Amino acid sequence: MAKKLKTPFSETHKLSKTSSLLESIHYLLEWDQETYMPKDAIEFRSEQLELMASLVHKQRTAPSFKKALSKLINIETGSIVDNTLSAEEMAAAREWRRDYLQAVKLPSSYVKLLAKTSSKALHAWSEARRHNNFKAFAPHLEKLITLNKKKAEYLGYKDHPYDALLDLYEPEMKTAYLTELFGKLKISLTELLKSIQAKPKHPIGFIHQDYPVGHQMRFGHILLKGMGFSDTMSRLDTSSHPFCSALNPKDVRMTTRLIPTLPLSNIFSVIHEGGHGIYEAQLNDKMYGTPLCSAISLGIHESQSRFWETLIGRSLPFWKHYYPLLQKEFPDQLGSVPLDNFYRAVNNVEASMIRVEADEVTYCLHVIIRFELEKALIEGSLKVKDLPAAWNNKMKEYLGICPSADSEGCLQDIHWSMGAFGYFPTYALGNLYAAQFFATFEKAHSNWQERVAKGELGFIKEWLKENLHKYGRQYTPPEIIKKITGRALEATPYVNYLQQKYKEIYQLN
């Protein structure tokens, strides 16, 4: 067998693979911290994580990497230098350049300062939330906003400083586009919510009985097996917040949270994280170490979790198959509850204070509030001291309810205290992408309901793989949504989906 030729591409790939391996080790350290690490080890673990993060950064910005990459693409202009590259390789070069520029634009003194400030802010936030004391957190938030403005300057932008931050999580997304998109979405969602609120509530008390956690976990495994996971390439564990961490496509680790009186929390966490996991598992592992074996964006990643959790996992056909299995696991709790009642329980709509507990209809409204507020904080049109009042006003306006304390208001989420501004919108974008992908999927598989009702899920995985997963970052987010659905991202498919679904559930006019 001839030895594989050493090309400028393979050279770059080799160096980049080292970065990916280092990153994957960082993921293991994080996964272990959330699952099995004895808690006294936390200080040592922070040092291990910091060290690995610095090694990843060093490797991603190494002169040797720059030199190799420069043989593929002009780092200044972005024009391809190596004309022997395939289309996929050109895309990889484009994305490598994107990552490289992002990494080198932030001075390491800045990165360290941000890390240090966030670390203190995180601690302060945790205390402030516990004691419902926004004022104690405010000075930390001020500092983080200043640092994020600085970040935007380092990264550069044309129209709005928030563009630069957004781009870190959702490449090529713009503030103006998002403002319009979310503006429309907000109107449709608040209208839908009001019409639901005018209807009688469904009785869902049966869902808050005692569901022993051992059985919950077993059902979690049943779900993942149904979604095509095997235990030779995946795991399910428990942690205080559910997450999915893929060390590589052959090592996909999901977690769930088991609370006896909240069986739905486990079920939809598992399906949600399973959706993330399928994406990671179906990436092209032959291109591991390149952007072609990497997820496109946080929004697209979230679209995969929401595709499974909501469009499939909260559908009637899905529960036609899985409800009897769930009843078998919990005969005392659910044996006499008809499928329709259960279906209405998993799709119960009710305005509530906490984003992570929100239903499909209200979820994006929670996100839009955060988007509008963080945009205003970054552009300076909102002062930190006025944040709690602004938050509460928006809650009243969009959801019709008002937090009685900041701990269940503007202090509820961890993101800002971690210095992450521009992250929240990806949660809503995930729902929009998912619904738009789904509308196309439905055309290709018009009989999906029959098949899902029989427990078939493989064809959905396959469709997602062929249309999205196998490409990695070959296409940008705007390119991939256009390629798959023929249109730019819009709110209509999501709104249509919700209106149709909840019209039936709540018998709206």
Next chain:
Amino acid sequence: MAKKLKTPFSETHKLSKTSSLLESIHYLLEWDQETYMPKDAIEFRSEQLELMASLVHKQRTAPSFKKALSKLINIETGSIVDNTLSAEEMAAAREWRRDYLQAVKLPSSYVKLLAKTSSKALHAWSEARRHNNFKAFAPHLEKLITLNKKKAEYLGYKDHPYDALLDLYEPEMKTAYLTELFGKLKISLTELLKSIQAKPKHPIGFIHQDYPVGHQMRFGHILLKGMGFSDTMSRLDTSSHPFCSALNPKDVRMTTRLIPTLPLSNIFSVIHEGGHGIYEAQLNDKMYGTPLCSAISLGIHESQSRFWETLIGRSLPFWKHYYPLLQKEFPDQLGSVPLDNFYRAVNNVEASMIRVEADEVTYCLHVIIRFELEKALIEGSLKVKDLPAAWNNKMKEYLGICPSADSEGCLQDIHWSMGAFGYFPTYALGNLYAAQFFATFEKAHSNWQERVAKGELGFIKEWLKENLHKYGRQYTPPEIIKKITGRALEATPYVNYLQQKYKEIYQLN
């Protein structure tokens, strides 16, 4: 508060701490591989491990480290340069130098070749053992012996090439010393074994009933708790071979193996690994990153596991306390078995083929056979093709039994296939060190039996900490045994302990 002064020592410490952190991450990758990693991830895991190993080596041999260390100690001659160092710091400098020289003496091309050859040999050994085909493994063993001779040349030695290999695992131990020590030990052990074999066997059938693994695991946790472990700084998991891996003194992870019909295997694995774990947990974490927060040698480490497993864990006082707890866990299996019978079962002596299943009396004989053979292989007085016959002859001579197949003979252990020559003796040394330490411990705590029979174990931990653990590598193995016991390492305390104990158990004359 004044900022801590930057000294040449603190500079070296800082660089060395990075190496320790990288190593600890390597440990986590290994631990995870043996416990929770999905098995399809094995190829990616090998790449992660190889990468981390190369980073550790790079950091330990970095010019910046050499430069910093040179300000403390003359790397050529070993004489201290920085006269402001404390005694502990001088010892740290001495050990850093030792590690540094060892690391730089082996060219990286050699290290890679050895790793590659071992990797292939490991696979070949596993197949050869399965198919009982020594000939298929022989050429790999030849290569590894040649490479180990080469290693001895690189490392340097005065009297015997085996000295250089031994020194890697047991610093300052010499072949000549070991030959004499083991020679004496062999005579005493074979005599004791013969006198036991002349006596009637104890009935131990009750130990091979079905002991459900869930209860076995629970008892494992009871034992570790009794030994002073808490779950905030330690873990117990299962793996195919029990081991202890400490990422740092606050993160000590032990594993056991659960087989329904072998409850003693679990019990003594837990106590054994717990002994290793106590050593790691009681190192001085304030000096983490220096040799002062590191175990002295493999032999000393093994002395700690054997101290707990045999001298404490197989003692009658220990089971006076723990046997009722074990009976509670297994009332059907043990409820009607008197303590004395159980005590005789855990101290049953019987010549058998497999080292890892051997009792206290025969264990060292297994090790001595390996020592004599690998020494002969390295010095060239034994040819690989003659190894099986030589093995079988020694088994007959020392243990009075002969393997019917090489798979339960010279192919049983993994060590040679991993390229590790000079490792085996540390298993026997562990027993000798342990017994010699124990004789001193007994003088300090003449009432230990009463206290242990009440379930007290903390005072033993404390004695080990104050006499051994807290020093890390401040003293060399010969220094520490002298410091603690007043004498050089010898076989007598171990032989005395065995003779006295088994005289009673087997009613010898």
